[in-house]
Amino acid sequence: MIAGAPRLAAVGDEAAYKIHARLEGVTRVYPPRAGHAEVHALGPISFDLRAGEFFSVVGPSGCGKSTLLDVLAGLAVPSAGTVEFEGKPVHGEVPDGVGVVFQEDASFPWLTVEDNVAFGLRRAGVDAAESKRRVDFAVAFMGLRDFSRAYPSQLSGGMRQRVCIARTLVMQPRLILLDEPFGALDQQTRLLMGDELLRLWRETSATVLLITHALDEANLLSDRIGVMSARPGRFLDIVETGWPRDRDSRLAERADFGAVTSRLWSYLRGESLRALGQGTAAR
Amino acid sequence: MSGGMLTLRAWRDPILVAISLVALWQVLHEIAGDSAVTAPAPTLAHLWEMIGQARFLPHLRETSLAFLQALAIACGGGVLIGVVLGGHKLTGEVAEPILVALYSVPKITLYPVILLLFGLGMPAKVAFGALHGIIPVVLFTMNAVRNVNRTYLRAGRAMRLTPAQTGWYVLVPATLPEIFSGLRIGFSLTLLGTMLGELFASQRGLGFLLMTAIDLHDVKTILSIAVLISIFAIAANAALLAIDKHLHRGAAPEVSGKP
16 A cells, blocks of 8 residues: 555665665754753764664663654754755655654544544645545554544553554655654553554555664564664664564564574663763763 | 533533522521522512613623623733743743732722723723733633643644644644633633623623612612623533533543653
């Protein structure tokens, strides 16, 4: 249903990847404010997002993960460096083809589930029949059919986050950016939502960038995982998992699964301690 | 939710209030006697008779007109000022304590000044009514605008809305429930202010009738007018409360916390 970016060649052959989005020397510095010194939140960071991949970003808290997503989405302007999406520069405006799901519940409480999902389509002037077709599909895909006329306040946190994902999905994004979308959910719900996310990724062929603080989640879902340092956030390494495309949460049973999580943790242990130290010093 | 259920629930409380008030009224009558509190039945009969009289209607019209004008100024002006103050952080922070202080001033002490400014008659009543109603409307609107969930605005940007679309489809529905709560309080206070304005130095209106009746010790008329205004206030408040509840239907009963 969703126009996807072209599928990719074999793993390992850099030249064969189509670059979907590119960050070059991106930094983000928050200017000093009353009583606070200047904060260098991010970068310099450079990396390419390959078309159709599932890329996760992990890092200690406060390392600028969300800032990275904001810059990539066009919701924040980098202090230096350039951001490109499909070859065009991104600067302070969300490009067509990019969908964002936030950490906080962004469902509109005054609209029913159905109207929430249809919101972006209506504003974009998509005609009613097409809009209804897409909304029905997305609502069903996210398992919300029985709740299409409910208001968000009648739903659990996980369901509301699904509403937000469905709302992004109907716009048929080619790049989906998710900022810790399951951060507020319990562990079981997270695992199931992860499976749903994988299914969505496979069926839409979209490129996905997921910000998360859960190492297992990053490991399970991703083709590649960018490990960020404590503030100012930079990539310490980008880990290739090599998992098959039709994976799900049962992947965690594999013997080599733990090795990847351990590797992520070995990078992050020191950084997390550093981040903790920064927090103590700031207090 | 069914509309029937909503209506039933919305009307249950005011009906209970009305029954209790009539019962209390009867008890007061038994204690105080006709010279202070006439009984409910003859008073209501007198009210009915009064409403039928041609000389009563101009007074009712005068009060209604004053109230509606005051309400329009309080609501329209209040929302406008509130949006401006809410939209500009510094201005709002400076204005809020001043508004709260003004709100706690007994405004009746300013009535002589209002009378000197506007003269006797309609404009003074309108000004006094609006003066009572406008501050809560400003405060509620300002807070509604100030506390708009930033995530909604970010979601709007992520869905590539134009500023006009963000205003109409996100800001308006996001702030409307709280603004309406302000309008509801503004409504009650505007009514209070308008009536107060009519009680002193007026030549027409329900307040004038009330003061005349006091001079003549016409207890039946005093209570009739009180009942008429009470019925209007209770009914209007119930209707506004029903709308208020409807607008707040989407508000989350609890926010899901982080683990």
